[in-house]
Amino acid sequence: MCGLVGQWRLDGEAVNFDALIHAREAMVNRGPDDAGVEQCLNGSMAMAHRRLSIIDLSQSGHQPMKDLANGNLLVFNGEIYNHQELREELVCSGCVFSSSSDTEVILHAYRHWGRSCFSRFIGMFALALFDQHKQELLLARDRFGVKPLFYSRDSQQLSFASRLKPLQLLRGHCQLDSQALGQFYEMGWVCGSDTLIEGVRKVAPGSCLTFRADGHCHVENFWRMPTRLAKATPWTDSSVDELDRLLNDSVRLRLTSDVPVGVFLSGGIDSSLVAALMAEQSSEPVTAFTLGFDHPDYDESRYAKQIARHLGCRYEELVLSPSGLLAEAERVFPLSDEPLTDPAMLPTSIIARLASEQQVKVCLTGDGGDELFLGYRLHQVMERFRRLEQIGPLAARAMAVLARFLPAKRYALIRGFLQQPNFESRYCYLRAMVSGPLGESWQALAQEPFSRTLNSSFGATRAAELDIRSYLPEQLLSKTDLSTMQWSVEAREPLLDHRLAEFSARFAVPDLMGKSPLKHVLQRYLPNELWDRPKQGFNVPVDDWLRGPMFPLLDQLRDEWEDDEWLSRGKICELVDDFLIKGSTKGNFIWALAAFVSWKNNLQQWSSKQAFG
Known part of the structure; x- marks a missing residue:
């Protein structure tokens, strides 16, 4: 895990090295173990890097890394979990490696397969690769947007960075984007590739941007959520076996590390499943980190402790003290690339600090289970309404009439939902009631061309796809990245493996709803009484x-x-x-x-x- 920053002067002028180093050092928490800088094109292209050493702790993994065969230059943030399998395939094709780092695998993979190499990677990554021969700069981001990557360009320069702050230090000017600000007020985040800063954009998850010296940009999506099959695969015992194998392999890959690996254990289904699979594959006790609350309505630590004891984990618990919350918020707020509206960022930050104090540099999380396996109540609501609409428009009208007999707030909520003109608006309405500062306008995700890129039709699966395209990268994963990297801890999400997404797309909504597939697997590893209870979620008071x-x-x-x-x-x-x-x-x-x-x-x-x- 690392931090990257770079600039290409399209006007042929030399990059300001002092400014580049200053921008790099603004990310020292993302990479305290090593720092590097490299240039080419007579200084008009330069990249800098801060490294958190996880795989190949030697200087062989130093970045920026250059391909000595063709001069290609790479900076990379993340992990390619299947780098060993790719290395073996590349060696058979004649590639010669000088290190055991996954960074070198990316350079050889690009030389051998070109841009199609990104679809072969299983991992989380944000990278910049300069192709010396083609005089092209590639910016690529992993399928789910686990790792952030910002960029800005004008007629004179193209700048990019892992974080907004170093990018702004290179750009020097700043203007709020009014339209994006409206989206933020509506939803609590900014949709798609836009940001709150005019002229600054995000590389979209699952895409590669190729820039030429003349300013032309080619956008290629190397992965999208798979289209749900018209005829669903029946759910059987063999489906559970297949999912079990996929989950085990996903965890196996994410246990690859040259430093200690732990788990963030909340006591819920997702993190409990990850912890159970880790314990199954680990020769040593897994270190589980849990945060408790002194508010009984929000505390699940007692469940986490029971699960950790059952799995034989080394259990580390910290009870959140309200007295230190203000200082924590004042410290974390300024670190955000964009305002993070989820207050759960504070407990996530505190538990990451606990892991850092215990010298654990990598922690697995349960992020992604709700999005891939329809775990949110919002998914159930959207699916029920889809079925209601299938009955006919009179059913929706009857629902509106009956809602009048409910308490005023509940009636207002249902009335507002029914008044929305289309599916995306209804989804945004419900999401905004949770996340949006205003909660009064919900059109952000309904705007074209965003909604045209969705593969699902309506109901729960379309809502889940909207979650994966927007809420997941802009809120959940941004929160996790910020909260962990400030303490130089790498978070890994085994439930966000694209093979799991492709698996879930084969089955009907009733078979997925409420994370039923994950529960089928979990009961193979943990007794039901340890986890079978109403969903609580990672909420805070x-x-x-x-x-x-x-x-x-x-x-x-x-x-x-x-x-x-x-x-x-x-x-x-x-x-x-x-x-x-x-x-x-x-x-x-x-x-x-x-x-x-x-x-x-x-x-x-x-x-x-x-x-x-």
């Missing part, structure tokens, strides 16, 4: 936090808010007063706005010209 130890964030929000075309300071004060005086339960929305204020304040410091609009 954000309302209590903001009314208690984190109250100063509310004052900061009111004092430092600057009016824009979407929200005035008066509206912000009204939201806060409703929360404090009238007891509204909009803590998540207020948290998101507080994160935005902190992020915006720090963004001004990142821009060397201090030109902020």
